[in-house]
Amino acid sequence: MNDAREVVVLRYGHRPGRDDRMTTHVGLTARALGADRVIFPDNAGQSAETVRDITGRFGGPFAVELREDQKAIVRDFEGVVVHLTMYGEQVQDVEGAIREAVGLDEPEVPGEASPPRDLLVVVGGEKVPWALYERADFNVGVTNQPHSEVAGLAVFLDRLFNGEELDREWADADRRVMPEATGKTVVDADGAGDGERDDDGRGDDPVTDERGDDDPAEDE
């Protein structure tokens, strides 16, 4: 989202079939809420394909990688590592320190912001090794309640970027949704006049229609 640093989301662990949809949603949430890249385990090819497809249609830049070496990625990451876990410190207590660590803080003296550093956000899927807790610069809980890794990632990114991710622009998109009070309007991304207005009451669920799902073709 910003040239100064890269924010990478690593989905740690993936069970094909069972986790396809959650992993896809991790990737799409990372993209929509300001991360620059998502790394999936190499057995999550279907999720990768869906996220790439959405990026192709709705814009980027956003990169999707499949990697086998999850442990090495975390160990060797040159930057700040945040691990989202319900056992971690409360996000409201540490978000300021994280923003400062990666240079997203508001400087007290203009021009004296902390230097930008890359950030790896690790989202646990199946079992994660204890070494991850030890390697992480911050183990962070978005609440200490059991809920959803997708929800935790979303709240974390929104707080990390202080809401600025909601205003980002998308490059190389084929289409763009026009926000409106009542309606479902999609236009060509160049804003040209041949927009498609879909408020005919057919009752499609627009999110399901476009959301990357297990089988994206099914909903279209």
Added chain:
Amino acid sequence: MNDAREVVVLRYGHRPGRDDRMTTHVGLTARALGADRVIFPDNAGQSAETVRDITGRFGGPFAVELREDQKAIVRDFEGVVVHLTMYGEQVQDVEGAIREAVGLDEPEVPGEASPPRDLLVVVGGEKVPWALYERADFNVGVTNQPHSEVAGLAVFLDRLFNGEELDREWADADRRVMPEATGKTVVDADGAGDGERDDDGRGDDPVTDERGDDDPAEDE
């Protein structure tokens, strides 16, 4: 979370099997991030059971309902209806108006806050009827990008409550997670000394362990 008003999340539509995990995560996210109640379609009994189980162990109050009459719930709701959809107005543009509509705004004159009203947050699953767009007081997009209904709900609730949901207390819990920089510590909810410390490096994923999943027994 607050006696003045009830915040209810309605999961609109559910495909058994395929949607079990997403529906469960909608319910757990609603609970963790400050809603008072979730309503699932009546074919989502498995998700309801999981959310109730988590509430029994980690505390409440939080209610889970199964209802057949999704359309009637929306139509007859006495309060403000928010529909989360990627076609809606941008959350950053309308969150102030929504907070004011339900009395969660900061009054300019102390004591002159808007009156509290109940809030129904509708999260689409499969196809939602066009009437929902028309009935909703606010159609809201957490970005106008396709991503995840769980992520959208999470960001919406965090912004609705202005982060105060992260500090809520839980009643009638069996257990409580102690937030910490490195570790996985669960204590009895009364804070007594027989806490169970689980940092033996077995490498369990604590979120998966406790998260309501398709089959909660599988992870335990």
